[in-house]
Amino acid sequence: MPATDARVIAVDTYDIRFPTSRELDGSDAMNPDPDYSAAYVVLRTDAEQAPRGHGFAFTIGRGNEVQVAAVHALRPHLLGRSVDALCADPGTLYRDLVGDSQLRWLGPEKGVMHMAIGAVVNAVWDLAARRAGKPLWRLLADAEPEWLVGQVDFRHLTDALTPDEALELLRRGRAGAAARTDRLLATGYPAYTTSPGWLGYDDDKLTRLAVRAVADGFRQIKLKVGADLDDDIRRCRAARAAIGPGVRLALDANQRWDVPEAIRWTNALAEFDPYWIEEPTSPDDVLGHAAVRCGVAPVKVATGEHAANRIVFKQFLQAGAVDIVQIDATRVAGVNENLAVLLLAAKYGVPVCPHAGGVGLCELVQHLAMFDYLALTGTTEDRVIEYVDHLHDHFLDPVVIRAGHYTAPTAPGFSAALRPESIARYTYPGGTFWTADAAAKAAAERVGGRAA
Amino acid sequence: MPATDARVIAVDTYDIRFPTSRELDGSDAMNPDPDYSAAYVVLRTDAEQAPRGHGFAFTIGRGNEVQVAAVHALRPHLLGRSVDALCADPGTLYRDLVGDSQLRWLGPEKGVMHMAIGAVVNAVWDLAARRAGKPLWRLLADAEPEWLVGQVDFRHLTDALTPDEALELLRRGRAGAAARTDRLLATGYPAYTTSPGWLGYDDDKLTRLAVRAVADGFRQIKLKVGADLDDDIRRCRAARAAIGPGVRLALDANQRWDVPEAIRWTNALAEFDPYWIEEPTSPDDVLGHAAVRCGVAPVKVATGEHAANRIVFKQFLQAGAVDIVQIDATRVAGVNENLAVLLLAAKYGVPVCPHAGGVGLCELVQHLAMFDYLALTGTTEDRVIEYVDHLHDHFLDPVVIRAGHYTAPTAPGFSAALRPESIARYTYPGGTFWTADAAAKAAAERVGGRAA
Incomplete structure (x- = not known):
């Protein structure tokens, strides 16, 4: 596109919270009642009729205001910056943000401040892809290896x-990309679904949703485990009965166990032929995962959604601690750091199966998996993107799932933009949903007060 | 003390920033211009004439407002809580805070939210020690192992x-504590000083301060390295010449290097007989430190001030990746998590040499090292607490250094309370220092504007 002198003139932040805890959607052994939330950011520029850049960090409720404050703290790095320069090289902004020595102290490269950097960096990639008129996966797959x-x-x-x-991995990865692009556009990228397996669901709902998942074309489902072993045995039995022997059953302990417990518990579920055990212990515990992997084989070990940064992923791979790398679109410092993780996984020959769900994680991470397929590893064998069927309606370009596959997005950008009406309704605490909710609670308390 | 029905009625937070960047105090290869800061918290109770609890997270400037927001997010866990119960068992609050499933997502157990938990938990320990009429080191050393x-x-x-x-470590650790307490009160706990070695100081200042450190009784000094090898060789030569062969010279790279570079660079400085190399690479890189340790022996490897939590420390010890464990008083979730790290280090037989400096880190961490000596490891051999000689005047109970040793504090509490006049002057941006600074800058800009 022609050069412009457009500048970033505003970094708008929003505290968006959805009341998901009321349905036990998203409930697991570590997170019994999440309110799926987003610290959402919009980059505005002074270009006429120009696109904006959208990004966010995903959280699960309380503390989302802290995440918003962290995004806000990055504004001085963005305001006044050339939009052309940002979009031509998001890596410079990424390095500036990660390299801000005072902000770095707050991590370094982990937690709230690192996720804030991810939100902002992803917003720039969204903007860059919109300006290029391409979905992000295509922008990345078309890019020169250098x-x-x-x-x-x-x-x-x-x-x-x-x-x-x-560089060598990327050069080799390009061979045959055109044919793979055709295949991707025709059939999409394989998905698996976690929707049947939330810990708060009873066995009937689990069975009903598992049967439907297979009917819908999914070849893998996932169950949350780790709260009670007898319950897990019963639920795994129900799930395996519902899906039959040919569909993969993944398990997710959400960090609940110590290392010896992880090995015992996983082996106690082995009769149901689980494909992987996910987050068996602390996400920081590289050596612990290596021990678990030895102790539960042939069940595979998967982790990564809470891995703080590329250095933790590096060690998981160096130590042979994981069979599956689960990148997350908003935990690390955005597309740039996830490129590093994809390259590391490719070097070590370990498949990447992205974490998704939450708010908009499916929308974002599909682009990275599709890039990995088209221009890096060249395969979808043993690779699946997690899919959870909630909150997509709040996005302007929601994911489209067909026959158990993510359809490749065609709209320009990173699929990161929320619908204006969703922002108006779920902004916390001033949005229409939350003000009505507060009024209803106050009324109920008045009634309760009169009754008492 | 007699039972009370006192409750926590307020959690006051303060954004405190000191303009240290103007003197290059604290400058190192990763942090060229820190403004030492604290997200400071005061717990107020409704007990008459009762003490308050003081705590803080240390940061280096920008982003301190995010750290304050994180402390603020913990208020619902504290308001209305029984002071008796809090002080009788800080561990329950610690578990409640770390276990808040929604807030946990923001780490987990790392970064801004974890440091906020540390600030609040430490404030409770300060309150508990004040109510018990003991300095914290004595409260801990007097406590039952169970x-x-x-x-x-x-x-x-x-x-x-x-x-x-x-439990076994703590039971064995108590033997002979009375005699060690007498010794501690008589001679204090060994310190080393970083004051000569900031990267921003010229060679004359380095030499002058190093000579003075030895004259003042220090048996170890530390130099910042890692920005330029030729400079480091020249500075190490000057430092070694100033302190002579019998005083230990520690080096600190503040995470600047990749693993191969860390090995090369440290070995290039070996002729100056460095005692340890500190933070040679990423603080998350357990395997990297293990490789560096193999590559630089007999120089010891030290790290920990940026280790996010007890699980990272566990791995450093399991992997044999460190010779020295450097706890920090405000990086992890307070006294409780540091107890875990002290116990882990004792189990593995690795000495703990606490990180200090910053704002009030010396004031806090001395209590933990003294407890370690009195009631856990029973020795100060090869153990030293870092000492940096700035910002102590802002504390009501500043550390006292005599003949290269920390004098055991005698005032009740955790030595965590700032002086009211320092709070009034350095609160950002409304304190008297910062408002005057802003006015001076505005005036200078007006003059500059007229000149241009």
Whole structure:
């Protein structure tokens, strides 16, 4: 596109919260009552009729205001910046943000501040893809290997992956991309579904949803486990009966166990032929995952949705601690850091099966998996993107699932924009849903007060 | 003390920033211009003439407002809580805070939210020690082993340390504590000083301060390295010449290097007989530190001030990745989590040499090291607490250094309370220092505007 002198003139932040805890959607052994939320950011520019950039960090309720404050703290790095320069090289912004020495102290490269950087960096990628008129997966797959390597921060990685090795992986990865693009557009990218398996669902609902998942074309479902072993045995039996022997059954403990317990518990569920055990213990515990992997084989070990940064992923791969790498679109510092993780996984030959669900995680992460298929690893074998069927209606470009596959998005951007009416309704605490909710609670308390 | 029905009625938060960047105090290869700051919290109760509890998270400037917002987000857990119950068992509050499933998502157990928990938990320990009329080190050293074990969260630790093992360590650790208490009160706890070695100081200042450190009784000094090898060689030569062969010279790279670079650079400085290399690479990189340790022996490897939580420390010890464990008083979730780290280090036989400096880190961490000496490991051999000689005047109970040793505090509490006049002056942006600074800058801009 022609050069412009457009600048970023505003970094708008929103505290968006959905009352998901009321339905026990998203309930697991560690997170019994999440209110799925987003610290949402919109980059506005002074270009006429120009697109905006949208990004967010996903949280599960309380503390979302802290996440918003962290995004807000990044504004000085963005205001006044050239939109052309930002979009031509998001990596410079990414390095500036991660390298802000004072903000770095708040991580470093982990937690609230790191997720805030991810929200902002992803908003720039959304903007860049909109300006290029391409969905992000295509922008990435079309990019030159040299440029992609320049988007990665190799600091603290070079003992496992050098820029030259990354370049070689990307050069080899491009071969045959055109044919794969045709296939992707025709059939999509394989998905698995977690919707049947929330811990708060009873066995009937689990069975009904599992049967429907297979009928809908999914070849893998996932169950939350880890609260009570007898319950887990009963639920795994019900799930396996519902899906039959040919469909994969993944289990997710959401960090509940210590290492010895993870091994015992997983082996106690082995008769139901689980495909992987996800987050068996602390997401920081590389050595613990390596021990679990030895102890539960042939069940595979999966983790990554809470891995704080590329350095933690590097160690999971170096230690042979995981069979499956689960990237998350909003936990690390955005597309740039996820490129590093995809490259590391490719180097070590470990498949990436992205974490999704939450608010908009499906919308974002599909782009990264499709890039991985088209221009890096070249395969979808043993690769699936998680799918959870809620909250998509709040997005302007929601994911489309057909026959158990993610359909490749065609709209320009990173699929990150929320619908204006959803923002108006679910902004916390001032949106129409939350003000009505507060009024109803106050009224109920007055009634309760009179009754008492 | 007699039972009371006192409750917590307020959780006051303050954004305190000191303009340290103007003197290059605290400058290192990763942090060129820190403004040492604190997200400070005061717990007020409704007990008459009762003490308050003081705590804080240390940051280095920008983003301190995010840290304050995180502390603020914890208020619902504290307001209305029984002061007796809090002080009798801080571990219950610690578990409630770390276990808040929605807030946990923002870490988990790392970064801004975890440091906020540390600030609040430490404030409760300050309150408990004040009410008990003891300095915290004595409260901890006097406590029953069973009670101390109950203060630790063993989740994700039991593959390395069980509650029974911890109890045994604490029971053995008490033997001879009375004699060690006398010795501690007489001579204090060994310190080393970082004051000569900031990267922003020229060689003359380095030499002058190093000579003075030895004259003042320090047996170890520390130099910041990692920005430029030729500079480091020159500065190490000057430092070694100033302190002579019998004083230990520690080096600190503040995470600047990748693993191969860390090995090369440290070995290039070996002729100056460095005692340890601190933070040679990413603080998350357990395997990287293990590789560095193999590559630089007999130089020791030290890290921990940025280790996010007890699970990371566990792995450093399991992997044999460190020779020195450097706890920090405000990086993890307070006294309770640091108890876990002290116990882990004791189990693995690795000495703890606390990180300090910053704002009030010396004031806090001395209590933990003294407890370790009195009631856990029973020795100060090869153990030193970092000392940096700035910002102590802002505390009501500042550390006292004599002949290169920390004098044991005698005032009740955790030495965490700032002076009211320092709060009034350095609260950001409304304190008297910062309003005057803003006015001066505005005036300078007006003059500059007229000149241009």
